[in-house]
Amino acid sequence: MKHRRTLLAAGAAGVLALAGMATASLPAAAASTGCSVTYTVQSQWPGGFTANANVTNLGDALSSWTLTFDFPNASQKVTQGWGATWTQAGPRVSAASLSWNGSLRTNASTSIGFNGSWSGANPVPASFALNGTTCTGSVTTPTPSPTTTSPPPNGAAPKLHASGNQIVTADGKPYRLLGVSRSGGEFACVQGKGLWDSGPVDQASVDAMKTWNIHALRVPLNEECWLGLNGSPSGAAYQQGVKEYVNLLVANGINVILDLHWTWGAYPDSPDWHCKDEHATCQKPMPDARYAPQFWTGVANAFKGNDAVIFDLFNEPYPDMPAEWNKTLGWQCLRDGGTCPGLPYEVAGMQDLVDTVRATGATNLLMVGGLEWTNDVREWLTYRPNDPLNNLAASWHAYSFNACASESCWDSQIAPLAQQVPIVLGEFGQDNCGFDYMQRLVTWADAHDLSYLAWTWNPWGCTSGAVLIKDWAGTPEPGVGEGYKAHLLTQSPYL
Known part of the structure; x- marks a missing residue:
């Protein structure tokens, strides 16, 4: 190698x-x-x-x-x-x-x-x-600094909750979740690759993240592996591996977002490109009522009392597609669950999952998505589930190939929501290995005080985009990784 x-x-x-x-001396018709x-x-x-x-x-x-x-x-x-x-x-x-x-x-x-x-x-x-x-003008060259503009995480990660349209710490300071998603926990256990796809989960791997000034990590999970229904490891061994990794990250100042990514539920009428397997081996349109509430009961019980951990209730809903792109039916399915058009399994809606988490006594911040793989959040406020703690953030994903992938769309669709509720950009990237689209997006997100986590902290080789690192030591991929690392080094999670 x-x-x-x-x-x-x-x-x-x-x-x-x-x-x-x-x-000086410009003719009347001349441009300044x-x-x-x-x-x-x-x-x-x-x-x-x-x-x-x-x-x-x-x-x-x-x-x-x-x-x-x-x-x-x-x-x-x-x-x-x-x-x-x-x-x-x-x-x-x-x-x-x-x-x-x-x-x-x-x-x-x-x-x-x-x-x-x-x-x-x-x-x-x-x-x-x-x-x-x-x-023309003067040149200012500051003394080079051996450290980054914003110091790496130090001490334990802060406890967080929603307040108005911001995420804040326990003492009320506005805070942004700035970091990356790390794939593995959703697929490795059902593909014979262990829990983390052979990637390290030790102190050295966390230190590598800290050199990027990463303050938040989104960790996708597999419903059946957590519940011991499928995969290896599964059940108690899978749960223990997740707990140990989360505890290590939090102790190092990195907030963790636990994301329900792959779930049970057959989708036989899906397009040919989509996985039709009923097991949790791919991304389904919606979580299932059969197992998803059990999953969140277990996760909430494991991490309640640790409000440095955030729960992303479902990765990328797209119930509007099986409903033949009827947005009203899609939003109703997303919130209320039950029998949804085009889906043969009973769905757990976001209200079901909010209720499930709160029934355990967990007070953790919850993330709730939208339609079209959570790129469409236009009706999020209208179909927002009720949370007795009012501790919700909107989950938004924005890739260069999504429908909403321009400043004009972000201004018209995302900015109004950001004035009402915290928004966490849980995944973003572009369909090549450059950083131009991502630079535009983080510049816009910074101006609107959004949280964001790029996909993905995995050394898979960047051939078609969305891969940030060359190795687990954190060597950035040219373009995408170098650009994002440089940007993170200029940012502080505190507003």
Whole structure:
């Protein structure tokens, strides 16, 4: 096996702030031009770095733009970028706007970024130009820090609950769940791969997450394995493995989201691409009334009293598909369960599962999804289950191939919900190994105080997207992993 070297993050290496505006002696009909740029090296390691450029238009409104600059060192190269079409010829770098961010009104800003390579030295560019207008000004280069912008988790993970439209700690401080999902617990036990698909669950593996500034981990589970109905390990051995891993994570300052991912229930009329097996060997449209309440009774009893653990009641509901995309029927099935159109098994609705958890005395924060694999949360408030503790968050997933995958959709469908209830973006990613879509999404999520966890912390090899690491030591995949790690290192879970 080819040896892979762990990437060493060195923290922020430099910030360049430039500003200028051309105003003198312009003819009456001429356009006012000008710009300011803040260039930040967010993360640097031997041979590589991640940088962001925040571009502000100080002149008349633009319908498109191109940012240009020269690298001072001949070894500096852009290897992959997001937020713009990046090209390089010699030292000259050009970043041309995309369809979604080309329009910049006066004083409007946009953020773009890239991963780069270097050798010898990695100095910041001396100047920038926007559509040919030079942005002039002073250069600020801070002292390089050996640590990240936001310190890694330290001490035990905080107890959390919902308050208004925020998740808060026990002392009322607003808090965001920022991290990753780790796959394995949902499928390995029914595929002969143990509990965690041969991945480590020791202190070293948790330390690797902490180097990314990961403060939350979503752990998918298998209903039948937890209940001892199928798989190996199953029953008590499976439960004990989950408990030990959760306790280790919480002790290291990482909140855990336990997610009911694979469940029992035949779906014989599903499309050919979908698993028709009645056993918990794939993602079903809805949880089943036969076993899902038993699962949540067991999980809630195991972790009640530990409010650092969150319960994601069902991974990605899509009852609207078997209902021939009737949204009203889909939302009714999601909340109320019972006999749902197109499904031959009795369904456990979200109200059933909320009631099940609360009947144990558990006070943990609960996540409840929407339709279309929880990408559609438009009617979430209307069909919100009743929780006597009012301790619910909306679960949202947003991949680049989903229907709601643009700023305009997020503004119209997600932002209004975020004003009313906490939203946890429990899964997101893109259908290639880049970071451009994900950068846009986390930038938007940061502006709206959303929690988010990228898929997935598994070293499967990134060939079609949604794989963050090369190995369990946390070496990031080029593009997607490097970009997300660099972003996490700039974030604090505390608002």
